[in-house]
Amino acid sequence: MAISNPSLNLHSEPHKRSLSLDHQSLSQILSQQENILIIQDLDGVCMGLVKDPLTRRMEIKYLEAAKSLGDRFFVLTNGEHIGKRGVNGIIEKAFDNLNQIKEQGLYLQGLAGGGVQWQDCFGNVSHPGVSDEEMAFLEAVPQKMADSLRALITQPQYGLNQMQIEECIQAAVLDNKVSPSANLNTFHETFSQSPELYAELQQEAKSLMDRLLQEAQQGLADSFFVHYAPNLGRDAEGKEIMQPSQGQNSGTTDFQFMLRGAIKEVGVLVILNHYYFLQTGSYPLGKDFNARQAPRQHQALLKLVKDNFDPVIMPTIVGVGDTVTSKAVENENKLEFKRGGSDRGFLELIQELGKEFKTNNIVIYVDSSGGEVKNRQALKLDRSNTQEIKVIQGPGDPRDVEDPLTLNIVFPGGYQEYVDFFCQTAKQRKLA
Incomplete structure (x- = not known):
């Protein structure tokens, strides 16, 4: 990724900048531009990336700032709104008064479960396009995960x-409702001195997901897929590639069993369809359009937007994420780059929409490498000139100079830095 000159004016060509630290100019755009739409990931972006999801915390000031942005702000996450480990529970812990959350509409509106779980700001949740049979299959998955992992780690070599x-x-x-998952972070820590045991466990988790997909073929063919986080992109068939552990590098830690169509880039279209309704009173893709109906390829998604959305109303879209990877793999003495990450797809689509509609869309990257989960590559900074700190390397492989995704603005200080920025910007927008 090329490094831009930090003295460039962000207002002129923000979509052409790369790894910029010019938060002030970004704040001016977000607080002053009327037709703007922020689509933001959650874990690692507005709260710490932790090993145990039950320990996550969210600041009240962030939730109030998100509410103040109204229909200019939506979340898009692979996690879920509801359930024991859902984001709503984190929000409810932040406040003493549950009625205050519901009355003031302080829940985070937008899509969870990769795009199949919709929620408004009052906590009303629905699952558009999901059948009762699919929900029943998903309900049984957590117990199967537990039984499979327990059968493996009770073996003597694990010593537990x-x-x-x-x-x-x-x-x-x-035990998420529409995205039951196996999160191996705790296992990685437990077997930190025996990486070969963790690697064995990782492979078992992958085998388990393969078995579940095969089981679903009996009556629910093509209903589900597996999301690996982090991953090495997708293979020729469109399936995500697990990142194997290497020594102390945990590789893939999250194995999410998800509904087909629940990919974040499709979620962008669902949110955009809703945004247009709020502006015009009509849905470009119809009121019942959902992630299960949409195509999965970027070019088909772009065409769907181009053919149905009025360019006059198209907002400047700001995508915010923290999971983008690029890893070099040697193949016949040549380097190939496996590009992945949970946020890459939706950020790339936002970038492409900006080019197609000439709306100068902006991609924001939050460095979550400082969290408890140590599988993220930190941004590298040049601090030799204290008056002008520069980012000299992004989260991907520095040799991957043809990476199509440009990270326009970055937050090396992690979610704390981003939350402070977000709250200040929301305050300025309110006063504007």
């Missing part, structure tokens, strides 16, 4: 007592 086993299983199996 019964209490340790149950604690690890409790932390690892996420």
Whole structure:
């Protein structure tokens, strides 16, 4: 990724900048431009990236700032709004008065479960396009995950007592309603001195997901897919590629069993369809359009927007994420780059929409490498000139100079820096 000159005026060509630290100019755009739409990821962006999702915390000032932005702000996450590990529970812990959240509409509006779980700011949740049969299959998945992992780690070579086993299983199996998941962060920490045991466990998690997909073929063919985080992009068939662990690098830690169509780039269209309704009173793709109906390829998604959305109303879209990867793999003495990350797809689509509609869309990257989960590559900074700190390397492989995704503005200070910026910008927009 090329490094832009930090003295350039952000207002002129923000979409052409790369790895910029000019937060002040970005704040001016977000606080002053009327037709703007912010689509933001959650974990690692507005709260810390932690090993156990039950320990996540969110600041009240952030939630109030998000509310103040109204229909200019929506979330898009692979996590969920509801359930024991859902974001709504985190929000409810932040406030003493549950009625205050509901009355003031302080829940985060937008899409969860990768794009199949819709919520308004009052906490009303729906699952457009999802059948009862699919929901029933998903409900049984967490127990199957727990049984499979327990059968493996009770073997003598793992050296865990019964209490340790149950604690690890409790932390690892996420009983999400539409995206049941196995999160191996706790296992990676437990076996930090025996990486070969963690690698074995990682492979078992992948095998489990393969078995679940095969089981779903009996009556629910093509209903589900597996999302790996982090990942190495997609193979020729469009399936995500697991990132194997290497030594102390955990590789893929999250194995999410998800509904087909629940990919973030499709969620961008669902949000945009809703945004147009709020501006015009009509839905370009119809009132019932949902992630299950949309095409999965970027070019088809772009065409769908181009053919149905009035360019006069198209907002400047700002995408915010923290998970973007690029890893070099040697193939026949040549380097190939596997590009992935949970946020790459939706950020790339936002970037492409900006080019197509000439709306100068902006991609924001939040460095979440400082969290508890140590599988993120930190941004590298040049601090030799204290008056002009520069980012000299992004989160991907520095040799990947043809990476199509440009990270326009970055926050090396992680979610704390971004939350402070977000709250200040929301305040300025309110006063404008």
